[in-house]
Amino acid sequence: MNSAVIAIAGLAAFIVAYRFYARHLATRVFGLEGTDQEPTPAHELQDDVDFVPTRPLVLFGHHFASIAGLAPIAGPAIAIIWGWVPALVWVVLGSILLGAVHDYAAIAISLKHKGKSIGDLTGVILGPRGRVLFLVVIFFLLALAMGIFALLVAQIFTSQYPQTVIPVFALIFVAAGMGYSMYRFSLKVLPATILGLALTFFSVWVGINHPVNLHKVFMTREVAATILSSGKVPAGSNVTASVALLQQEGLNDAARGLQDAANSAVSAWVYVLLAYAFAASILPVWLLLQPRDYLNSFQLYIGIGALFVGLVLSHLAIVAPAFHQAEGTPSFFPLLFITIACGAISGFHGLVSSGTTARQLDHAADARPIAYGGMLVEALLALIAILACAAGVGTFEKWSQFYPGYQHVSGSLANQLTAFFYGAGTFLAVFHIPRTYGQAVVAVIVVGFAMTTLDTGARLLRYNIEELADTFNMKKYVNRFLASLLAAVVLGFVALLKVPASGPGGTVVYKPAGLVVWQLFGTANQLLACLGLLVVTVYLVKVGKPSYYTSLPFAFMLLVSGWSLVERVVAAWSPGNPDLRSWPVLVVGLILVVVTVWLAVEAVVTLVRVKAARAKAQAA
Numbered sequence: 001m002n003s004a005v006i007a008i009a010g011l012a013a014f015i016v017a018y019r020f021y022a023r024h025l026a027t028r029v030f031g032l033e034g035t036d037q038e039p040t041p042a043h044e045l046q047d048d049v050d051f052v053p054t055r056p057l058v059l060f061g062h063h064f065a066s067i068a069g070l071a072p073i074a075g076p077a078i079a080i081i082w083g084w085v086p087a088l089v090w091v092v093l094g095s096i097l098l099g100a101v102h103d104y105a106a107i108a109i110s111l112k113h114k115g116k117s118i119g120d121l122t123g124v125i126l127g128p129r130g131r132v133l134f135l136v137v138i139f140f141l142l143a144l145a146m147g148i149f150a151l152l153v154a155q156i157f158t159s160q161y162p163q164t165v166i167p168v169f170a171l172i173f174v175a176a177g178m179g180y181s182m183y184r185f186s187l188k189v190l191p192a193t194i195l196g197l198a199l200t201f202f203s204v205w206v207g208i209n210h211p212v213n214l215h216k217v218f219m220t221r222e223v224a225a226t227i228l229s230s231g232k233v234p235a236g237s238n239v240t241a242s243v244a245l246l247q248q249e250g251l252n253d254a255a256r257g258l259q260d261a262a263n264s265a266v267s268a269w270v271y272v273l274l275a276y277a278f279a280a281s282i283l284p285v286w287l288l289l290q291p292r293d294y295l296n297s298f299q300l301y302i303g304i305g306a307l308f309v310g311l312v313l314s315h316l317a318i319v320a321p322a323f324h325q326a327e328g329t330p331s332f333f334p335l336l337f338i339t340i341a342c343g344a345i346s347g348f349h350g351l352v353s354s355g356t357t358a359r360q361l362d363h364a365a366d367a368r369p370i371a372y373g374g375m376l377v378e379a380l381l382a383l384i385a386i387l388a389c390a391a392g393v394g395t396f397e398k399w400s401q402f403y404p405g406y407q408h409v410s411g412s413l414a415n416q417l418t419a420f421f422y423g424a425g426t427f428l429a430v431f432h433i434p435r436t437y438g439q440a441v442v443a444v445i446v447v448g449f450a451m452t453t454l455d456t457g458a459r460l461l462r463y464n465i466e467e468l469a470d471t472f473n474m475k476k477y478v479n480r481f482l483a484s485l486l487a488a489v490v491l492g493f494v495a496l497l498k499v500p501a502s503g504p505g506g507t508v509v510y511k512p513a514g515l516v517v518w519q520l521f522g523t524a525n526q527l528l529a530c531l532g533l534l535v536v537t538v539y540l541v542k543v544g545k546p547s548y549y550t551s552l553p554f555a556f557m558l559l560v561s562g563w564s565l566v567e568r569v570v571a572a573w574s575p576g577n578p579d580l581r582s583w584p585v586l587v588v589g590l591i592l593v594v595v596t597v598w599l600a601v602e603a604v605v606t607l608v609r610v611k612a613a614r615a616k617a618q619a620a
Contacts, residue, residue: 392423
């Protein structure tokens, strides 16, 4: 099968869905487009911190950069182990019928309730108990995801692509200067964009040619001298490759010393990222988040465009199997629908749509291109990721090297991206870009988007903590500064706190808490999407609108996320997993089961009340 044909067909499906299905939702179901629209919360509650009317192009970049992150690449890169056909079908149909509907619905009902987050909306629609339960799920998801993102970015900085350090941090200062110039000195968007992009791409060139190897600060003189005298480790090479080279030469003490230095560097980078997350959470959205995500989105637009064109021009044959079930690989149902989240549907998107984007919309009609359209562009990125891993690797033998088994791919966050980086380098080779340089450029883009998700997620966690404080009548003690500090501390615990986990040969090793509980992230994320669709469904029933646009996706997501959650809890409870090693997964999993069942009951009770009140009104 020709990969170019698949890519063009997928793009055509997205265009048709946006042209017809999205317009139907906007006009017939949620009523966000018309001549009698009320002012958006950005105008009605403008405070120039969180509620800020924003140009559609700038807001699209901010929204898209916030929802994209690593997931639409890492998820498909894992899921292709079940074959490229199931992954492709889920990305295309899932994004059109579930994910984009979920994102658009979240922003729509938020606009109709003064920009309330999906957690607060649960209280309005399902009642106060439902609100508290939903906020608990949100807290867990954000704390786990953003803590792991901080850890993963720190690992990429240290062990794989130190070339990304300068571009990522340079963009922070460029964006802050751009935001200040636009909102304080009324600098026009076009010149600000040109200048900002010029500085951004210059920083990419500088970073690729001048990697920042922080681990050298933590190396002992003995280890550094051994590495230098061996002559086996090229200058500027990543730590992972360097450790492997030293081990091959029998220099095990030097390899361990280098790895220890890298571990210290990772911890140092995590602290730096936590400080950045704190600052990003308290600063006005126009000063950093908006311009940073806006500029960063251009990197991804150019990256997606170049990869798509390279894919089409190379028109490589797909070498991965259409369907695949290797020994030791679990069944694709329900794991496929949990593994590919952001490329098809993601609960995190609902938090971004209602928690930040809805508070910045200039006009209600902007919701369709930003929410529904943004989800489809992300699905296009997931589609490219699938084809990079299925065709860009070149041969079936090479694909088999990247996918020797499920544990290899799913067991390491870094391994998830290896095949994609290689395939992306193949597509960029059409433009005569050397593979190593092309892979580094793609890594800069990927890490940049992990950072945008981190700062947006930290801000959403701050909102979540403030909402929980309000629930328990403590809001006067928890301002945005304290809430941001608490958010940073929670992320630090997830990224740095070590807990016992299973090691090789049944041994006990200590890993970051987030990595141990990470196996629940995909389930919790899809569970959050399921609960978001439930809230929207109840809302549509209340206002007398057809609810099957969200109730059918809700039913499907309840099936796959509930099934996966029960499997995780049973596995954690089984004799094969001693309590010492599985208790974090067991405890968190049981909490999620209880919360899900409770919220479902609250929804049923609410629907019964609505129908009873409607019947009583008709009888009268």
